[in-house]
Amino acid sequence: MSLPTADTLAELVRLPAVLSVPGDAWTGAASTGNRRGWAMPAASALIYLGGMALNDWADRELDAEERPERPIPSGRISPTAALAVGAGMVAGGVGVAGAIGGRAGLRIAVPLAASVWTYDVVAKDTPAGPAIMALCRALDVLLGAAGGDVTRALPAAALVGTHTLTVTTVSQHEVHGASVDVPLTALRRTAATALGLLALGLPAHEEEGRGAAGLRRLATAGAAASYLAIVGGGYKAAVAADGDAGAVRQSVGTGVMGVIPLQSGLLASTGSWLRAAITASAVPVGRHLRRKRAVT
Known part of the structure; x- marks a missing residue:
């Protein structure tokens, strides 16, 4: 078999979805003032x-039955090569975390990598799947806090984890659709997450003037x-469509990228304006790329 093309690899790893990642670690770093966390x-x-990829x-x-157009069942990449790509990238990520954060970085990166493997290989199609995925994203926030007072990043990690729990629960109904209660519950959880962000x-803040505090809250x-x-708009549309599979799948894609405004808000709540703006700028970029390539 020939080597996979760059386009195949991009599809395998859902490349546009990576835009939803930087805000996690930046949020953890901003919550603790951890300078290493910015990288x-x-x-x-x-x-x-x-x-x-895993x-x-x-x-x-x-996928050979339900989504034969994907890279592995379509024959564009072999299972062995896909496994090598996935395992190599996860191992590389752990190595980078150790290089940036030392032992403190590894203490979070190793459980994060283990959680990723557990979700993909063991838990995804079980009732524990959404909780394991939520743990992955919560640990990703804490990775940015590694080396600082990690407990200060727990509220932000909890909100990102709750958002992820909601999206992953709905994603289990992408192929066959869901009862209307599934997107309705997701809509309620999303509203609760928004309120949690508002409360944060x-x-x-210490030494913060009234004007600066007002701007940050706004x-x-x-x-x-x-x-x-x-x-919430994505889940509302799925409710209106009575849980139709297409509407559910659309709401999941929206939810995957929808963590970006949540991250931006978490960064703004700490007064980290530059990174909040950079994170927010990924919203229109992600919307554009989603039209060209799936993120779920």
Whole structure:
């Protein structure tokens, strides 16, 4: 078999979805003031992309029946090569985390990598699947905090984890559709996550003037509203479609990329303006790329 093309590899790892990753580690770093954490998105991206490849390797037999156009069942890449890509990227991500954060980075990156493997190979199609995936994204936030006071990043990690739990629960119904209760519950959880983000922006910061505090709270509120409109809008459409598979699949794609305004709001709540703006700028880019390539 010939070597896979760059386009095949990009499809295998769901390349556009990587835009949803940097905000995790940046949020953890901003929550703790950890300077090393600003470079952790490199490790996060490798682990995330590797996990996507492992996902297709683990699903190769099911995809042959339900999604034969994907890279492995279509014959564009062999299962062995897909496994090598996934395992190599995850291992590389752990190595980068160790290089950036030392032992503190490895203490989080290793459990993160183990959680990725567990989800893809063991837990994905079980009731524990959404919780394991939520743990992956929560640990990704904490990876940015590695080396600092990790407990300060726990509220942000909990919100990202809750968002991920919601999206992953709905994703289990992408192929065959769902009862209307599934997207309705997701809509309610999304509203609760938006309220949690809003609450994180309320406390005053030390040595922060009234004007700066007001601006920070306004920016956090705006991001919460954007998050609710984007992600909640997808679930609302799925509710209106009575859980139709196409509408559910669309809401999952929206949810995957919809973590970006949540991350931007979390960064704004800490006063990390530059990285909040950079993260927010990925929303239109991700929307454009989603039209060309699937993210789920």
